[in-house]
Amino acid sequence: MLISIVILGILLVLIFGWRAVSSFRHLRSAPMRPLPDAGEIEKIRGWMTIPYVAKLYNIPEEYLWEQVGISPEGNEAKSLAELTVEYYPEHELNVLNKVKVAVREFSLRSRPPRPDEPPMPGKPDFPTPAP
Amino acid sequence: MSTSLSEILLPLLITYGPPMLGLFLLLGAAGLPLPGSLLVIATGAFVRQGFLDWPFSAAIALAGAVLGDSIGFGLGYHARSWAENRFGGSPTWQTATQAFEKGGSQAVFLTRFLITAAAVPVNLIAGSSDYSYRRFLVFALLGETVWVFGYGGLGYLFGSEWELVSTFLSDFGGLVLGLALLVGALMYWRRQQTRE
Numbered sequence: 001m002l003i004s005i006v007i008l009g010i011l012l013v014l015i016f017g018w019r020a021v022s023s024f025r026h027l028r029s030a031p032m033r034p035l036p037d038a039g040e041i042e043k044i045r046g047w048m049t050i051p052y053v054a055k056l057y058n059i060p061e062e063y064l065w066e067q068v069g070i071s072p073e074g075n076e077a078k079s080l081a082e083l084t085v086e087y088y089p090e091h092e093l094n095v096l097n098k099v100k101v102a103v104r105e106f107s108l109r110s111r112p113p114r115p116d117e118p119p120m121p122g123k124p125d126f127p128t129p130a131p
Numbered sequence: 132m133s134t135s136l137s138e139i140l141l142p143l144l145i146t147y148g149p150p151m152l153g154l155f156l157l158l159g160a161a162g163l164p165l166p167g168s169l170l171v172i173a174t175g176a177f178v179r180q181g182f183l184d185w186p187f188s189a190a191i192a193l194a195g196a197v198l199g200d201s202i203g204f205g206l207g208y209h210a211r212s213w214a215e216n217r218f219g220g221s222p223t224w225q226t227a228t229q230a231f232e233k234g235g236s237q238a239v240f241l242t243r244f245l246i247t248a249a250a251v252p253v254n255l256i257a258g259s260s261d262y263s264y265r266r267f268l269v270f271a272l273l274g275e276t277v278w279v280f281g282y283g284g285l286g287y288l289f290g291s292e293w294e295l296v297s298t299f300l301s302d303f304g305g306l307v308l309g310l311a312l313l314v315g316a317l318m319y320w321r322r323q324q325t326r327e
Contacts, residue, residue, distance in 0.1 A: 005316045012309025021300035027295045034179045034290035043291055046139040052145050056180065056291075079142040 039107030041100040046081035060118055061104050068095050068100035092119075137166050141173060147228045149174075153195030160199025162206070167196070168282055168304070169297045173218045175286025176293035185287075192279045193272070198242075200254050200271040207258020221250045228260045235262045236270045243274025244281060246308050 002129070036043040036058060044053060050072070054061040065072045070087055080095045088094035134172065142152050152174055159165035171192060178185045212222065237259060242250040257267050286293045295300075 002320060005312055007211070009309045009316060012305055012312065014309075016305030016309060018304050020299065020306050022300040023295065023302050026294075027289075027299045029290040030289060030295050032289050034176075034181075036291045042282055045138075047141040049142050049145060052142075052182070055182070063166060076148040078145035079138060081138055082142070 001111070039104050040123075041104050044096065044100050044103065046084075046096050047079045049077060049079055050062060050099070051076050053128075057103050057107070063106065064099060064102055065118075068098045083118065135170055140170060144173065145177060145182060146171060148183055149191040151276075152188060153191035155222075156195035157199040157202075160192050160196045160250065160254070161202040163216035164261075168247055168278070170299060171279055171282040171299045172286035172293050172300070175283035175288075177286075179284070179287045179290045189279055189283065192283070193275055196275040196279070197268070197272055200275070201249070201268070203251055203254025204258040204264060204267055207260075209258075210255070210257040221227055222226075225255070231256055231262060233259045235260070236266060239267055239270040240274040243271060244278035245304070246311055247278075248302055248308055249311075280321065 027038070038057060048056075050064050051061055052062050053059070061072070068083070070083060075083060080099055084095040085092070140155055141202045141249060144155070145204060154169055155165050156167050160220040174183060174188050174192065177183045177217070178188060183243075238249075238253050242253045254271075289296050
């Protein structure tokens with residue numbers, strides 16, 4: 001019994017010690033900011049809801065609903081993963097990918113153009129975010 | 132598509148706010164395997180992002196966690212006669228309950244935020260031993276306060292990077308649990324050696 005506890009303790013220390021050092025390194029280099037940058041789409045996760053993503057990236061909610069092709073009625077509390085299962089069961093990560101594309105496109109269209117950049121066609125075809 | 136438990140709980144937390152947090156922490160502290168620390172860290176980030184209100188979230192989180200701890204204590208208390216009939220005669224049981232009498236307060240306090248995986252068993256042991264409920268409540272409240280404000284504060288500090296905080300604290304908790312097992316085994320072995 002005692003030997004088993006010691007072996008379990010050693011295993012936990014080795015496995016979690018190594019993982020803790022690795023995750024601490026990631027954490028130490030992480031920026032302490034409340035919101036992700038505009039267009040930083042790798043921060044979008046399957047657990048997020050459309051209203052949450054809209055507020056997080058300062059994007060009109062209606063625009064995101066339109067881009068994913070789903071009505072907001074009765075779906076506002078559902079995660080992107082749940083929406084995929086319900087509306088696009090044949091395509092894994094579908095709603096998540098659609099939202100990522102929509103957020104990236106919105107951020108590209110709503111950022112101020114560089115002086116040397118030609119005007120983007122059809123920009124913007126949705127409300128611009130509040131400053 | 133595989134869905135983890137946090138993928139089910141986080142949308143509910145972000146949509147319905149602190150009451151949902153309180154309910155999840157209550158159920159987790161009472162014994163259901165819910166990711167309480169992750170939810171507290173996420174709440175800190177959601178507060179900083181302006182989705183949740185911090186005084187209300189902190190108060191509800193504390194109330195839920197302490198109520199859940201008390202339910203665990205109550206379950207242990209009601210299982211006491213069964214445990215005593217089953218194990219009461221064994222020297223290991225007596226040593227364990229005596230050890231809890233001595234170091235129970237530290238165990239209750241530390242398992243709220245440092246070795247959270249052991250919190251539910253500690254609640255049950257506290258309830259089934261002679262440990263007083265009033266003392267349990269005081270140390271559980273202190274420990275949960277450190278948990279809510281410490282973990283929630285880190286989530287607040289790191290904001291959009293809160294998932295990294297959660298991963299680190301989860302790994303660190305596993306490391307501390309391993310160390311606690313080794314220290315416990317060493318103390319037990321030394322006690323056995325002294326007796327012999």
